[in-house]
Amino acid sequence: MIRTAAVVGTGLIGTSVGLALSRRGVRVHVMDADESAARVAAARGAGICGRPQEPVDLAVLAVPPARIAQVLAEQQHQGLAQAYTDVASVKSATAQAVARSAPHRPSYVGGHPMAGSQCSGPLAASADLFEGRAWVLTPGTETSRAALNRVLATVSLCGAVPVVMEPRAHDRAVALVSHAPHLVAVLMAARLTGAPRESLALAGQGLRDVIRIAGGDRALWTDIVASNAPAIAEVLGELAKDLEALARALQELEVHGPGTDDAREAIGALLSQGRTGWESVHEPENTSGQVTLSIPLADRLGEVDRLVSAARESGIGTDSIRLRWSQTSSRLSARLATAPLAAPHVRRRLTDSGWQVSVEPATP
Numbered sequence: 001m002i003r004t005a006a007v008v009g010t011g012l013i014g015t016s017v018g019l020a021l022s023r024r025g026v027r028v029h030v031m032d033a034d035e036s037a038a039r040v041a042a043a044r045g046a047g048i049c050g051r052p053q054e055p056v057d058l059a060v061l062a063v064p065p066a067r068i069a070q071v072l073a074e075q076q077h078q079g080l081a082q083a084y085t086d087v088a089s090v091k092s093a094t095a096q097a098v099a100r101s102a103p104h105r106p107s108y109v110g111g112h113p114m115a116g117s118q119c120s121g122p123l124a125a126s127a128d129l130f131e132g133r134a135w136v137l138t139p140g141t142e143t144s145r146a147a148l149n150r151v152l153a154t155v156s157l158c159g160a161v162p163v164v165m166e167p168r169a170h171d172r173a174v175a176l177v178s179h180a181p182h183l184v185a186v187l188m189a190a191r192l193t194g195a196p197r198e199s200l201a202l203a204g205q206g207l208r209d210v211i212r213i214a215g216g217d218r219a220l221w222t223d224i225v226a227s228n229a230p231a232i233a234e235v236l237g238e239l240a241k242d243l244e245a246l247a248r249a250l251q252e253l254e255v256h257g258p259g260t261d262d263a264r265e266a267i268g269a270l271l272s273q274g275r276t277g278w279e280s281v282h283e284p285e286n287t288s289g290q291v292t293l294s295i296p297l298a299d300r301l302g303e304v305d306r307l308v309s310a311a312r313e314s315g316i317g318t319d320s321i322r323l324r325w326s327q328t329s330s331r332l333s334a335r336l337a338t339a340p341l342a343a344p345h346v347r348r349r350l351t352d353s354g355w356q357v358s359v360e361p362a363t364p
Contacts, residue, residue, distance in 0.1 A: 002026055002153045004056035006080055008071060010041035012117055013087045014062025015125035018046030020158040023127050029056065041122040055079050058150045061086040064223040069097030076103045083147035085111040085154070089174055090227035091138045091167035109151045110138035110167065112174070113160055120217040128159070132345030135160035138167045161341050175231035179224060182213050183236065189214035246270055291343040292360040293336040295350070307334055307355070314349040315342060
């Protein structure tokens with residue numbers, strides 16, 4: 001049971017943790033080296049600004065990966081909490097640093113909520129940020145059961161789903177699904193620097209989708225990339241091979257013309273591979289393990305557009321929506337495909353928006 005907590009670091013993630021816990025009745029104290037950031041977090045309802053007078057049940061360290069071990073040691077020496085966790089997106093280097101410097105390792109559990117935004121700071125925070133999201137935990141061999149239980153309770157209060165992983169496995173996974181994609185977005189955005197205004201005027205939603213996350217905090221992402229460099233380099237190395245193969249095919253088409261079979265086959269194969277990867281993330285309707293949300297639609301103009309808009313706000317793209325006409329009831333209904341982890345969050349948001357939502361069981 002978590003009754004009191006402290007959040008050290010009031011950026012996007014730390015403030016969101018404070019908002020989520022405060023909403024569930026936890027007495028939260030928010031702390032930050034930048035007092036103005038802590039004041040903003042407190043003003044938004046994330047907690048009480050300042051250090052608690054006695055140890056809290058759990059302290060959440062929401063500082064960059066390279067500072068976790070130092071801040072943990074400082075706060076443990078000062079007796080801030082009974083248990084500690086962090087939200088850093090790199091775990092191996094953090095675990096090694098903690099092992100060297102933490103005065104009391106059993107009270108610490110490594111953590112990483114798989115949620116975020118291209119925006120940063122306490123103003124971008126949301127109490128719903130972690131709803132239905134995976135929250136990775138990396139307990140060590142010395143971690144106490146009491147500390148782990150406190151962290152598990154906190155993850156639950158934030159609406160997230162705990163996933164236990166080994167630190168190296170976590171770092172390899174996030175290099176593939178988070179860190180390398182962020183750098184690819186940055187590289188594409190960098191190509192736009194100095195581009196003619198008439199070219200930029202043609203930019204549509206596709207380009208904005210590609211570069212959306214490139215607006216992240218420079219200092220934070222420099223720290224993240226440096227802390228997980230080997231795993232990221234491996235992913236980017238494989239990507240570089242694909243880019244070289246694609247460039248060769250394009251150059252061949254330029255020299256020999258668009259009818260060159262080998263070049264066209266190479267491009268088609270890459271596009272097919274990309275489509276397969278896209279499907280593995282988006283889980284279209286024929287993918288096993290999904291949850292389907294069924295919603296009846298009223299027979300009035302604009303109803304479908306209204307649902308599509310609400311679904312997008314809940315994280316569901318149009319590719320995961322299917323419309324069906326029932327001859328029996330003479331009405332249209334929508335079926336939304338979503339991942340099991342996200343289904344409760346999506347259903348709650350749609351229900352709160354006034355939609356009648358029923359849940360079909362996950363397909364076997």
